[in-house]
Amino acid sequence: MNAIEVSGLTKSYGAVHAVRGIDLTIKTGEIFALLGPNGAGKTTTVEILEGFRTRDAGDVRVLGFDPHDEGSAARQWRNRIGIVLQSTSDSGDLTVIETIEHFSGYYSNPRNVDEVINSVGLSEKSGSLIRKLSGGQRRRLDVALGIVGNPELLFLDEPTTGFDPEARRAFWALIERLRGDGTTILLTTHYLDEAEALADRVGVISQGEIIEVSTPTNLGGRSTAQARVSWRDGVEIKSQATDNPTSVVSKLTAQFNGEIPELTVTRPSLEDIYLKMIGVTHE
């Protein structure tokens, strides 16, 4: 069974075609990263899946439910999903634990509140008022509120924006633990390294269409793309693109009779591939 099934999804705002016929399937238990520049239709697509926006056409099933439907079935459905929105703040007059405890009361089978606080690394801030938290700590509270209901499917919209590298790593570890529990995760992010570290598959969306869905290692023919070998020859840095970097290196080894000065062999990063796909070239 698939967690998310989308076919022929379209959505326009006046004359602007934000989403132009998206097909997408996300398997249960999978971590799927949706990548795309601002204005590509990423947020519109995700918000339709979350039930925040209506669609013009197409079929959408999220955990077997049409997010557009309302009523008590919608409550049952929201009981099974978790949503971490891009920007949320509040008056901040409650403490971390009061807020999480309150939200946990909305669900039929919430996680243990202390465990949730622990897992997002806010144990020491548990009794602090929200308005006294830093930006990164608030973001971790958002994540805590998204997972406290013990969701089968979790939407994460740019979850680590504003995190320092250490907090980001800790967050990645949390996502790995959720994966271990069998949670399906739909992630949107601007950080390609994050997509590469977490996602089983990535989809690239551009101008309202999905241009490719693949694993991070295979996206855009990355695994078969040419490698670049570079080295120093006297005062000059030379480089060569090749399908067979090993043979290039062994020729150079013979030529230099041993150590090759400043040798590097690089393959295109996910970011290089992504930027090429959405039509941005490196400066």
Place this chain on the structure above:
Amino acid sequence: MNKIPSAISLGIRRGGLEIKQFSRQRESVVFTLLFPVILLIIFGSVFTDTIAPNVTFSQYFVAGMIASGLVNTGFQALAITIPLERDFGALKRLRGTPMPASSYFIGKAILVSVSMIIQILMLLGFGAIFFGVDMPTDINKWITFTWLTLLGSACSTALGIAFSIVPKSGRGASAVVSPIVIILQFFSGVFLIFTQLPSWMQQFAALFPLKWLTQGMRSVFLPDSFATQEVAQSWETGKTLLILIIWLAIGIFFSVRKFKWDRD
């Protein structure tokens, strides 16, 4: 698998949370709860005349302030704070949880009721102690007082939630909402004696609930002999009930059908 908590039990939880949040915002506690008392002190000290046999201005004013307190704690407070919550993204986050809209509305109604009760006790207490405001002795008057307060609170809450869709942003909400309330307070005979207002003002005010709440509260706090001095020469209790119910229905309709959880 446990069941999802009922809308009513979540509404009560929301009410508790709303009160906790509200009580920690010192400025709004002072403004919302003390402001009517401050006005009573000012008006009660300036206007010391009697406006009819055995009716002091303070007596008249307390009735009006209780009625207008219903509008302040419900309509005004909600129509200003809900757009702020929407701007913060707090409403959208709630929308993404299994908490139903009705629980959110119940929570707001609880907050309004609690602040209303505190405000009424303070107004009556200050009025009785410092300005010689008399309390009704007739049980029927207290019955009228009870249903007026309950229906008025409900009406004011529903209209505040409904009106929260009007301000474009949280920051601008106060500028949209406050003038409406202040104008209605003047037109409805809260600060001024209703019968002394020009008739176009009276007729305009009669379209809105505050005029009826004010008149209803006068029927509780003023002697029955004063009824002859009302515009209709009676308290018009039945009409008041009807008009409040109509406005309650309008408020509920727009709250349920048009409530906005998200900025556009």
